[in-house]
Amino acid sequence: MSSDDDLEPTFQGVKPGFEPMNVEALSLEELNEYIAHAHSEITRAQNEIKSREALRGDADALFKS
Secondary structure, three states, X not given: OOHHHHHOOOOOOOOOOOOOOOHHHOOHHHHHHHHHXXXXXXXXXXXXXXXXXXXXXXXXXXXXX
């Protein structure tokens, strides 16, 4: 295994068992909680993307010097 293998994406799509929520069975309060949780997960993923992009930019700047 080369060090380049560590750079390959590992995401293989949505994980098995990650099924959509049956929203028809949820109350209004549960739906609002579900939406709030989904928003927090989206924000968490977006922050991770920003962090990785910043690291990549820093690394690119280091190696271009």
